[in-house]
Amino acid sequence: MASALSGSGERLGGDDRLTFFNHYFEETGLGVGDTSDGSQVRLEVGAPGKPELEDCIDILNKATQHRMQTENGYMFQYGCWRGDCKFRLQMSKFLTEEYDDEVDCEELMVTCGATNGIYMVTSLLFNRGDIVFIEDPSFFIALQIFRKDLGMKLVPVPSNDEGINIEEFDKVLSEYQRASSHQPTEERPYWSMVYLIPTFNNPKGTCLSPERCKQVVTLARKYNILILCDDVYNLLSYIPGEKPEDKPLPSPRRLFAYDKKTDPDYVGNVISNGSFSKILGPGMRIGWVEAPRKVLNVLEKSAYTWSGGGWNNYTSAILASALELGLVSKHLLMIRKKYRDNLDSVYQTLIDDMPSGVKIIKPQGGFFIWIEFPENIDAGKLGEYCENEYGVSFAHGKNFSTTGSFRNCARVTITYYERDVLVTAAQKICAASKTFCRG
Amino acid sequence: MASALSGSGERLGGDDRLTFFNHYFEETGLGVGDTSDGSQVRLEVGAPGKPELEDCIDILNKATQHRMQTENGYMFQYGCWRGDCKFRLQMSKFLTEEYDDEVDCEELMVTCGATNGIYMVTSLLFNRGDIVFIEDPSFFIALQIFRKDLGMKLVPVPSNDEGINIEEFDKVLSEYQRASSHQPTEERPYWSMVYLIPTFNNPKGTCLSPERCKQVVTLARKYNILILCDDVYNLLSYIPGEKPEDKPLPSPRRLFAYDKKTDPDYVGNVISNGSFSKILGPGMRIGWVEAPRKVLNVLEKSAYTWSGGGWNNYTSAILASALELGLVSKHLLMIRKKYRDNLDSVYQTLIDDMPSGVKIIKPQGGFFIWIEFPENIDAGKLGEYCENEYGVSFAHGKNFSTTGSFRNCARVTITYYERDVLVTAAQKICAASKTFCRG
Numbered sequence: 001m002a003s004a005l006s007g008s009g010e011r012l013g014g015d016d017r018l019t020f021f022n023h024y025f026e027e028t029g030l031g032v033g034d035t036s037d038g039s040q041v042r043l044e045v046g047a048p049g050k051p052e053l054e055d056c057i058d059i060l061n062k063a064t065q066h067r068m069q070t071e072n073g074y075m076f077q078y079g080c081w082r083g084d085c086k087f088r089l090q091m092s093k094f095l096t097e098e099y100d101d102e103v104d105c106e107e108l109m110v111t112c113g114a115t116n117g118i119y120m121v122t123s124l125l126f127n128r129g130d131i132v133f134i135e136d137p138s139f140f141i142a143l144q145i146f147r148k149d150l151g152m153k154l155v156p157v158p159s160n161d162e163g164i165n166i167e168e169f170d171k172v173l174s175e176y177q178r179a180s181s182h183q184p185t186e187e188r189p190y191w192s193m194v195y196l197i198p199t200f201n202n203p204k205g206t207c208l209s210p211e212r213c214k215q216v217v218t219l220a221r222k223y224n225i226l227i228l229c230d231d232v233y234n235l236l237s238y239i240p241g242e243k244p245e246d247k248p249l250p251s252p253r254r255l256f257a258y259d260k261k262t263d264p265d266y267v268g269n270v271i272s273n274g275s276f277s278k279i280l281g282p283g284m285r286i287g288w289v290e291a292p293r294k295v296l297n298v299l300e301k302s303a304y305t306w307s308g309g310g311w312n313n314y315t316s317a318i319l320a321s322a323l324e325l326g327l328v329s330k331h332l333l334m335i336r337k338k339y340r341d342n343l344d345s346v347y348q349t350l351i352d353d354m355p356s357g358v359k360i361i362k363p364q365g366g367f368f369i370w371i372e373f374p375e376n377i378d379a380g381k382l383g384e385y386c387e388n389e390y391g392v393s394f395a396h397g398k399n400f401s402t403t404g405s406f407r408n409c410a411r412v413t414i415t416y417y418e419r420d421v422l423v424t425a426a427q428k429i430c431a432a433s434k435t436f437c438r439g
Numbered sequence: 440m441a442s443a444l445s446g447s448g449e450r451l452g453g454d455d456r457l458t459f460f461n462h463y464f465e466e467t468g469l470g471v472g473d474t475s476d477g478s479q480v481r482l483e484v485g486a487p488g489k490p491e492l493e494d495c496i497d498i499l500n501k502a503t504q505h506r507m508q509t510e511n512g513y514m515f516q517y518g519c520w521r522g523d524c525k526f527r528l529q530m531s532k533f534l535t536e537e538y539d540d541e542v543d544c545e546e547l548m549v550t551c552g553a554t555n556g557i558y559m560v561t562s563l564l565f566n567r568g569d570i571v572f573i574e575d576p577s578f579f580i581a582l583q584i585f586r587k588d589l590g591m592k593l594v595p596v597p598s599n600d601e602g603i604n605i606e607e608f609d610k611v612l613s614e615y616q617r618a619s620s621h622q623p624t625e626e627r628p629y630w631s632m633v634y635l636i637p638t639f640n641n642p643k644g645t646c647l648s649p650e651r652c653k654q655v656v657t658l659a660r661k662y663n664i665l666i667l668c669d670d671v672y673n674l675l676s677y678i679p680g681e682k683p684e685d686k687p688l689p690s691p692r693r694l695f696a697y698d699k700k701t702d703p704d705y706v707g708n709v710i711s712n713g714s715f716s717k718i719l720g721p722g723m724r725i726g727w728v729e730a731p732r733k734v735l736n737v738l739e740k741s742a743y744t745w746s747g748g749g750w751n752n753y754t755s756a757i758l759a760s761a762l763e764l765g766l767v768s769k770h771l772l773m774i775r776k777k778y779r780d781n782l783d784s785v786y787q788t789l790i791d792d793m794p795s796g797v798k799i800i801k802p803q804g805g806f807f808i809w810i811e812f813p814e815n816i817d818a819g820k821l822g823e824y825c826e827n828e829y830g831v832s833f834a835h836g837k838n839f840s841t842t843g844s845f846r847n848c849a850r851v852t853i854t855y856y857e858r859d860v861l862v863t864a865a866q867k868i869c870a871a872s873k874t875f876c877r878g
Binding site for chain 1: 487491493503512516552555557558567590719721722723724743747748754756
């Protein structure tokens with residue numbers, strides 16, 4: 001089913017979110033989550049909610065004071081290419097603990113958020129017209145960066161609840177590699193890449209199974225491609241511990257860790273692209289790439305990185321203090337518990353109130369619940385109806401597809417509003433679904 | 440003399456600076472300007488000095504406190520595509536006052552520094568392989584972004600002390616336009632661009648004369664190209680007022696203002712790409728583009744900007760307070776006076792002590808003094824000698840050229856060190872020059 005899509009201007013959807021941000025932030029300037037009279041609840045928004053962001057005020061205040069006390073001006077200068085040393089050190093400690101898996105400081109580079117990571121990796125390591133393999137469905141804005149901004153060709157590969165279909169992927173890789181005339185160089189080591197969201201996938205919330213993680217790495221090595229993992233939800237696991245009051249367990253092992261340096265055929269094929277946008281605040285514009293040294297080498301020796309002196313030196317220096325003071329870990333635990341409760345409540349509401357034939361996937365982390373209506377239901381029309389009648393909107397499944405699939409699907413957030421608002425909105429979606437499914 | 444240079448990996452030089460930052464920031468972590476025993480003075484460094492950066496600690500502390508007092512969490516959310524509204528409003532006031540020329544808030548967009556502005560404009564508005572016209576000499580790292588990172592073809596155009604040679608530019612534009620098959624679209628409105636540093640040029644310190652500003656705009660309209668102005672030094676004018684104690688006058692009018700919207704043939708051909716890196720601290724990674732609305736439209740509607748929710752929302756929100764409190768204006772006035780004094784002293788030293796036949800251009804603003812040794816002098820060899828014998832290094836003129844020109848030239852900073860260090864270093868360069876020129 002794979003077909004190359006050219007870099008034309010067609011939007012993959014998401015205009016609702018576009019209009020939403022435009023309306024709320026640009027025009028009214030109401031600020032985060034201020035839905036004023038509450039008449040419109042927009043469950044398509046993938047962003048932290050107002051209380052979580054308010055919490056950041058205190059965190060950044062404390063971190064700024066802490067850093068400034070010992071600061072000599074260094075944070076205001078052109079920085080190291082890989083980013084503030086203290087930040088990278090603190091990050092490796094923080095990630096090692098939160099992942100429960102070792103993260104090497106020498107494999108980290110600061111970015112100006114995951115978007116910047118995607119753009120930098122893609123524009124520096126690949127050429128316009130090169131192929132990016134993608135899961136179908138996948139995160140629509142990333143697809144637009146590849147296709148619209150950077151003129152890459154997208155080749156969708158089907159996926160199921162365990163992730164990308166390995167047999168199909170093997171087949172298209174073989175087919176496209178034969179057609180490629182790429183000669184690997186130090187600066188362009190791969191002829192193609194695959195963009196994956198292996199952990200708490202956007203939109204589906206699912207995780208790539210350990211078996212498939214191994215298989216994907218094997219394929220990447222076999223065909224010499226890069227795996228760019230959008231790992232922005234990895235720290236948001238709600239997997240229960242032994243007792244209900246325990247801290248949720250870490251998320252499943254990130255794909256990066258499956259590309260083991262001790263393997264005899266290791267060459268370095270995986271990038272883990274992380275961000276503080278989902279766990280602290282998107283406005284910080286701070287992220288990191290965890291990548292093989294040969295990839296970091298290309299990124300850090302680019303004129304792009306050189307000219308600016310690394311990425312967001314100031315903000316990352318402040319965050320180094322936030323990490324050192326344990327403020328990020330504390331905040332993260334708080335939001336994981338809160339989002340887990342939101343998830344449980346919204347999921348239960350959907351399970352209880354949805355008409356029969358509707359499949360709801362319960363994720364174990366992340367921002368979203370994915371709903372599959374019966375095949376004959378157009379979730380876009382249902383969304384319109386729900387918005388008009390109930391004032392509740394959600395993301396339409398087809399927006400996440402480059403093949404026009406998932407028309408019967410929807411994605412709802414569990415983060416942007418407080419639990420009572422989310423549950424009421426879920427009830428309204430269920431009511432709309434009942435009416436709509438009836439005819 | 441124009442010739443297209445392909446996007447191969449050849450470095451244009453500047454390895455000294457690369458090594459320097461690597462040494463001082465990455466390896467020793469000594470921090471800004473800490474040359475420890477003072478045995479090496481590196482006048483190639485184009486960065487603010489330690490005291491100026493220390494001043495930023497106070498500014499950012501105050502601004503953070505101010506902003507946080509009235510903050511509702513908004514600054515931590517995905518932002519407007521063009522950037523924090525308060526910041527853009529404060530910026531238009533600040534720039535209008537400092538330029539003594541109107542800057543429209545609606546023509547501003549926040550960037551993550553001038554480098555980000557260059558990269559975003561070039562990668563979004565142009566294709567790999569497109570032509571970028573450049574002055575010869577020009578800022579070498581920008582040239583590498585174009586050529587090495589983004590695979591553009593560079594076409595150098597000669598310039599003299601008044602800026603780019605208009606006749607020559609007309610000729611090459613005509614020649615290359617004929618060969619172009621570009622069809623203008625909303626997203627790719629220009630077939631080519633010229634990269635200029637019209638105000639306090641890097642490396643020469645000169646300004647494009649008003650007459651040439653008009654001519655360049657006329658050519659841009661005639662041939663439908665974009666003018667990307669690196670305007671990072673525009674706020675650093677040292678032009679004396681009536682009395683010596685007066686605030687220095689504003690810099691000559693920026694090129695952007697010559698592209699008048701009231702002109703009958705106005706279409707919008709100029710971008711002013713600004714930054715806080717030279718006037719506050721590079722580590723902030725905050726800049727702005729002032730651009731025609733049709734260009735902003737492409738930038739802000741890119742998936743790149745959409746996905747991240749604008750650029751450096753948090754830092755720009757803090758800077759909005761710094762601007763509102765007048766802290767930036769105050770700091771700027773302080774550094775303009777300080778750098779002017781540095782410039783006067785270093786220039787006088789060079790004039791007094793250089794052997795005959797050496798031409799020194801005194802700039803009226805910016806970061807650098809450009810020195811032209813007699814044609815038979817290799818300034819690279821002189822630099823090596825000066826570094827070995829006197830512990831003073833500077834940037835070699837040929838690093839700023841894509842044509843191998845300016846081998847007899849050198850660029851020295853007037854900002855990175857305190858005045859006494861700069862003057863002593865200048866004396867040493869003069870001494871080395873005397874010995875070296877004698878043979």
